[in-house]
Amino acid sequence: MELSWLMKLRIAAAIAIGAALIGFxxxxxxxxxxPLAPVRAANVSLTxxxxxxxxxxxxxxxxxxxxxxxxxxxxxLAAPSGLAVWAVRSTGMAHLVQLNPTLAQRQALFAALxxxxxxxxxxxxxGLLGVLLGQRISLERKAxxxxxxxxxxxxxxxxxxxxxxxxxxxxxFCIGILAQDVTMSDQRLRTVLGQPAxxxxxxxxxxxxxxxxxxxxxxxxxxxxxxxxxxxxVTPFVTSTYAKESVLRYLIQRWPPVFFPNASLSILPVQMVxxxxxxxxxxxxxxxxxxxxxxxxxxxxx
Numbered sequence: 633m634e635l636s637w638l639m640k641l642r643i644a645a646a647i648a649i650g651a652a653l654i655g656f657x658x659x660x661x662x663x664x665x666x667p668l669a670p671v672r673a674a675n676v677s678l679t680x681x682x683x684x685x686x687x688x689x690x691x692x693x694x695x696x697x698x699x700x701x702x703x704x705x706x707x708x709l710a711a712p713s714g715l716a717v718w719a720v721r722s723t724g725m726a727h728l729v730q731l732n733p734t735l736a737q738r739q740a741l742f743a744a745l746x747x748x749x750x751x752x753x754x755x756x757x758x759g760l761l762g763v764l765l766g767q768r769i770s771l772e773r774k775a776x777x778x779x780x781x782x783x784x785x786x787x788x789x790x791x792x793x794x795x796x797x798x799x800x801x802x803x804x805f806c807i808g809i810l811a812q813d814v815t816m817s818d819q820r821l822r823t824v825l826g827q828p829a830x831x832x833x834x835x836x837x838x839x840x841x842x843x844x845x846x847x848x849x850x851x852x853x854x855x856x857x858x859x860x861x862x863x864x865x866v867t868p869f870v871t872s873t874y875a876k877e878s879v880l881r882y883l884i885q886r887w888p889p890v891f892f893p894n895a896s897l898s899i900l901p902v903q904m905v906x907x908x909x910x911x912x913x914x915x916x917x918x919x920x921x922x923x924x925x926x927x928x929x930x931x932x933x934x
Contacts, residue, residue, distance in 0.1 A: 642699035646706045647713040649698060650759070653691040654714020655721075658684055662718060669731060671722040671902050673751040674744060681751075685758040688714070692762025696770075703766055709913065711759020715752055715906035720834070725898045726827035729889040735881055742875035745901055749864040752905040756860075795858035799844040800865050803908070804896060806840035807866075811895040820882060824891040827898050836895070837904060838911035845915030850923070856916035863908025870896040 635643075661680040662671045669675075676684065688711045695710035696703030732741045811833055814826035828836070845859040874894040883893065892898040 639702070642702060642706050643709065645698040646695035646709045649695045650691045650710030650713035651717050652714075653687050653694075654684070654711060654755075655717025658687050658714070659718070659721070666731070668723055668727050670724060670728050670900050671718045672728075672745075673748045673901070676751075684755060688755050688758035689762035689765065692759035692764075693766045693769075694762075695759075696763045696766030700770075703770075704763060707763040707766065708760055709910065710762075711756045712906050712909035714759075715755065715902055716910060719900065719903040719906045720830060722900060722902065724827050724830065724833075725892075725900055726890040728900075733884075733889070735877070735884055738875075738880050738884070739877060742871045742880075746868045746871045748901040749867045749905050752902050753861070753864045753909075756905065756909055791852055791854060792858060795848040795852050795854035796862055796865075798852075799841070799848055799859040799862035799912075800869065802844040802847060803837075803840040803859070803862060804866055804869070806843055807836050807899070808895045810839060811836035811899065816887075816891070818886070821879070821893045824883075824887055824893055825895055825898065827890045827892070828895065830903075833899055833903050834907055837899065837907035838914070841908040841911035842915030842918070845912040846919045846922075849916050849919035856912045859912035859915070860909050863905045863912070866896055866908075867899075867901050867904055870894055 661677075661684055662675050664671070664675050691710040691714060692707055696707035699706035728741065729738065732738050811828045812825065813828040813832065816824050816826075818824050841859050841863060844862065845856050848854040848858060849856070874892075874897050879893055883891065896904075
């Protein structure tokens with residue numbers, strides 16, 4: 633079940649469409665007035681949000697037809713690919729913390745960042761809407777069966793909750809291991825970590841959510857929907873846990889603003905969601921491929 637060169641071209645086309653329409657064309661909609669400030673949902677006006685959502689729908693629609701006949705599976709890559717361009721072009725969380733040096737400013741900052749992933753996830757959902765619109769236009773009555781397997785217990789509410797929470801915990805744990813920079817010991821916090829490089833963040837988030845998606849698909853037969861949704865709850869959890877008033881006050885007194893008490897706190901919401909989505913989709917299909925090979929081997933041996 634190797635990817636053919638034609639399939640790779642379809643995937644590249646979907647990614648290119650999202651990067652062009654959202655990553656570059658829509659860049660002025662999120663461009664901060666301060667060149668040192670990173671990309672944030674707070675930079676987007678109401679009109680800009682509507683335009684951005686419309687572009688995400690268009691990207692999903694075009695990507696659907698560009699990756700035909702597997703548009704349903706591949707077209708969803710367009711919108712998060714556009715967000716990924718912003719995540720790469722943006723400065724890091726450390727710059728944002730430096731721009732908010734006082735305790736009150738940092739409390740307000742992390743309170744605002746807490747639910748920002750929901751906005752970016754909504755933009756990705758608009759891209760999915762474009763894919764579904766393309767499917768409707770094409771009068772496709774049945775999604776293509778690219779290594780599709782029965783949902784089984786993934787339709788079960790308990791299974792969905794386990795998949796969502798499990799994905800968030802797996803991703804949080806793996807990011808803590810993979811998103812490493814300079815680590816210093818601290819008497820109260822045990823360790824503090826320096827701002828990871830953008831490449832390190834891309835690797836850590838993608839692999840972490842990819843592994844989470846692989847696990848929930850392999851053991852729970854769950855869709856990549858749940859790891860993708862988990863990308864929007866990791867940031868609220870870490871800001872609630874590691875950005876408390878007492879912790880922020882201690883950090884301001886003892887450490888430069890490039891240090892964080894947890895690796896996930898050093899990752900921008902747009903980075904968490906964009907690479908969380910892309911990693912989740914990749915991890916899901918790797919699990920499908922793994923299951924397919926296992927079944928093939930089993931049938932050959934019998």
